[in-house]
Amino acid sequence: MRIALIAPPWLSIPPIAYGGIETVIDDLAKGFTAAGHEVLLCATGDSTCPVPTTWSFSESQSTRMGTSAAELRQVLFSYASAGDADIIHDHTLLGPVFAAERSLHNVVTTCHGAFDEDLQKIYQSAAPRIPTIAISQDHALSAGAIPIARVIHHGVNPDRFAVGSGAGDYLAFLGRMAPAKGVDTAIRVARAAGLPLRIAAKMSQPEEHRYFEESVRPLLGGDIVFMGELGFADKVELLGNARALLNPIDWPEPFGMVMIEALACSTPVVARRRGSVAEILQDGLTGYICDTEVELVEAVQQISTLDRYACRQSVEQNFSSKRMVDDHLDFYQSVLKPERTIDLRKTPSDRADLAHGLRGAEPLFQWA
Structure with missing residues (x-):
């Protein structure tokens, strides 16, 4: 053909x-x-x-x-x-x-x-x-x-994603610098859970810079770190060493690529119940699906109970x-x-x- x-x-x-x-x-x-x-x-x-x-x-x-x-x-x-x-x-x-x-x-x-x-x-x-x-x-x-x-x-091709152990003991955010992606929410959740957060985000459009300056920069500091936009190798390292990926989206995202990339690195995902989330995550097995910020915090605090191997397996079998x-x-x-x-x-x-x-x-x- x-x-x-x-x-x-x-x-x-x-x-x-x-x-x-x-x-x-x-x-x-x-x-x-x-x-x-x-x-x-x-x-x-x-x-x-x-x-x-x-x-x-x-x-x-x-x-x-x-x-x-x-x-x-x-x-x-x-x-x-x-x-x-x-x-x-x-x-x-x-x-x-x-x-x-x-x-x-x-x-x-x-x-x-x-x-x-x-x-x-x-x-x-x-x-x-x-x-x-x-x-x-x-x-x-x-x-x-x-x-x-x-x-x-x-x-995604699972062979391109190294299996991670989560040894960094931090939470990760990966995506665009936009209100719908919930960067500020991720910061509040990480702080409430008492865990470090590393943020990797694309920020090139004027509206992305505006959101960063108004809603994200004031919340940075301490163990909340903005890393900028990462290339593939650095992204895989970030995800693999993370305890979990935080994905508190606030829009009907058609498909969350960052979620299957995290799962391919054997990293569970804590996400808000929007768009395709429920089709990608198996609640209580490969991550947690939440409705409120309080639930996001509670989910992050119990993420260590999940089997990271199941995350990788879900990508190999389904994605x-x-x-x-x-x-x-x-x-x-x-x-x-x-x-x-x-x-x-x-x-x-x-x-x-x-x-x-x-x-x-x-x-x-x-x-x-």
């Missing part, structure tokens, strides 16, 4: 540090290749994923994150490059609308964000012509009138990248059933016209 993966242009594949979507795309690309499929990654030129890659931007566009002009340029060039693919899996926001308007029948998309009012309008305009994947059952249930073609949980890859391949095959397949691919000249001016004179990707 020829599989084209279209990534947003904001971060490289894989990301240098923070980037859950980009990590998933990287694992899919490598997994599809290992399974014997041809893969084209439409990303940015600084991507290092070891598969054939095409790009319109030579570098990731993190400073333009969310701007429609940059994303539309990425979408136009990617579809021009990937036109001969059997399946195009689009992970952008604008791409599925573009594909639906062109009546392309070999395109699927994953919605990575919460189905708020804006995203509902966007995905409704593409459905049902573009099959949509949700990343948790809770995510699918929040989709409203949008038909969800399949629910596929994310996964591996191998399972994620297999689920996607099965879904692609269902999309490509003969009764669905209509060849609306553009000719090479059509695709060249579409891509004209988007990346100099360099030729479009040619499948083997």
Whole structure:
């Protein structure tokens, strides 16, 4: 099967540090290749994923994150490059609308964000012509009138995560510096439980800096330490040495990648009951699911009673990248059933016209 993966242009594949979507795309690309499929990654030129890659931007566009002009340029060039693919899996926001308007029948998309009012309008305009994947059952249930073609949980490669002992005897927070992620809540919980807290968080957007200055910095000091944004190796070390990961989110997060990363390091998770939490954690076995700050404090104080091996096992059995890859391949095959397949691919000249001016004179990707 020829599989084209279209990534947003904001971060490289894989990301240098923070980037859950980009990590998933990287694992899919490598997994599809290992399974014997041809893969084209439409990303940015600084991507290092070891598969054939095409790009319109030579570098990731993190400073333009969310701007429609940059994303539309990425979408136009990617579809021009990937036109001969059997399946195009689009992970952008604008791409599925573009594909639906062109009546392309070999395109699927994953919605990575919460189905708020804006995203509902966007995905409704593409459905049902573009099959949509949700990343948790809770995510699918929040989709409203949008038909969800399949629910596929994310996964990680357990072999990349060293099993940790929790010997650091601290709590860890990992995520974005945002109110919805609950950094200030994590600090209050750690202090009430009498335990150190190490905070690793992405902080690049203006609103993230504002939240840090107003709500987090005043709470730092003593055994509450902000470590900044960590690369992969440092992240694994942080998680593996932690007594537990604190994940006191306050929004319907579609899927919590940080939770399965912690579990892969054999570190239990204490989380608030929001979004996909109840699908990832087994309450009382791989962590604790709480409703209030008081419950979060109580859970942290009894975390040592949990078996860290069970945490690692839950990832190996339920949240591996191998399972994620297999689920996607099965879904692609269902999309490509003969009764669905209509060849609306553009000719090479059509695709060249579409891509004209988007990346100099360099030729479009040619499948083997």
